Amino acid sequence: MRCLVDLLESSIAKKISVALAGILLVGFLAVHLAGNLFLLAGPQAFNGYAEHLANNPLLPAAEILLAALFLWHIAAALVARAQNRKARPHGYQGQRAKGGRTWGSRSMTATALLLLAFLIVHLKSFRFAPDRSDLYALVMKDFQNKYYVGFYVLAMGALALHLSHGIQSAFQTFGVNHPRYTPWIKRASVAAAVLLAAGFAFLPVWALVTGGAR
């Protein structure tokens, strides 16, 4: 506990820890997306994958680690956000950017809050659903609801924006900055953000439009 408080006390340690949790969460998203793609192969493939995952003895530990990463990423960022607000009690009359900020960096707090709302709905509808015996049917039922799909796609738009800043920002935070590589890191960050978000958003739209694989 003491070392966690120490982490929050130092602005740089805090930001490194938020970036580290964030990058690990991006890794989780990539694996999660790969799993979701089983939906395209139909109920047997998807439910088989889900069962395979549920029977893995390491799953509970992985879930706890994942929850800890999410909680730390959110909590430490909220602490930083509160400190940042306090650091400028009196704002400007229309502060104008001089070319540093991006759409992604400007909207980090807004996209974070939207993603948090999505995360809560998402966990409630799938992870903590009362009956998880046929996950494929459970997922497809929600994916036939156009409001649910709309919210899902909106949240993935937020994910794309959030990661377009987040991934490249993490590299900077880890001290990786080089005139030759940083422009490519920035481009790859945006590309990875868009690919991940588009991959996730594709599935509910596909399910809504085609009714799913038969």
Next chain:
Amino acid sequence: MNFTLKIWRQKSAKAAGRFVFYQVSGVSADMSFLEMLDLLNEGLIAKGEEPVAFDHDCREGICGMCSLVINGQAHGPDKNTTTCQLYMRRFKNGDTIIVEPFRARAFPTLRDLTVDRSAFDRIMAAGGFISTNTGSAPEANSVPVSKPKADAAMDAAACIGCGACVAACPNAAAMLFVAAKVSHMALLPQGQPERERRVLAMRKAMDEEGFGNCSNEYECEAACPKGISVSNIARLNREYARAALFFPDHAESGKS
């Protein structure tokens, strides 16, 4: 040229401030922004009013004393420019220009457009120095420094400590300033004895002054009149992680 100025007026650090509109006419396009303010103040004094207080010193872009947020941008709209090197030809005749002080909790407003930037001095006092004997300069070639490192250190040392990075940062963070100072000394052999102690102490002093957290928005680099690169912030992050993980005993002791 004629301008309408919307200037922040505040009698003292404790007093509440407000914006006041002023008309200034007869401005030459070749006047600097500060000379335009001089003209305004001469008019105010002639009328028996209190002149607008603002910081300035060398007026050639090297002292770091002038400040101001002009139309929402630290040191005005130009890149790599201090307010004293910003000329009125950059504006259109008849423009309304909003002039505000740098805003940050760590930079309290003293009067009108002047702010107290001594937080930077306290950060420097915490670790922004090297221990060396003064008075007897050693032979310059006795400590070799590679050209790329000398260049990078010189780029970081170009920081004039004006505080525009803090003013422009959406979070009022002082990372670019601290990064420039830490980088400048970490890159050179003369800075090695206090390398770990310096970064740990300066980080601590920075946080204690109440600056915000860096979120890599890079507005600091865009606003810096000396074009200090955010690659220095990456170096600061590396230096800090290295010192905090492997040399934590250097934090309090003061020895190197």
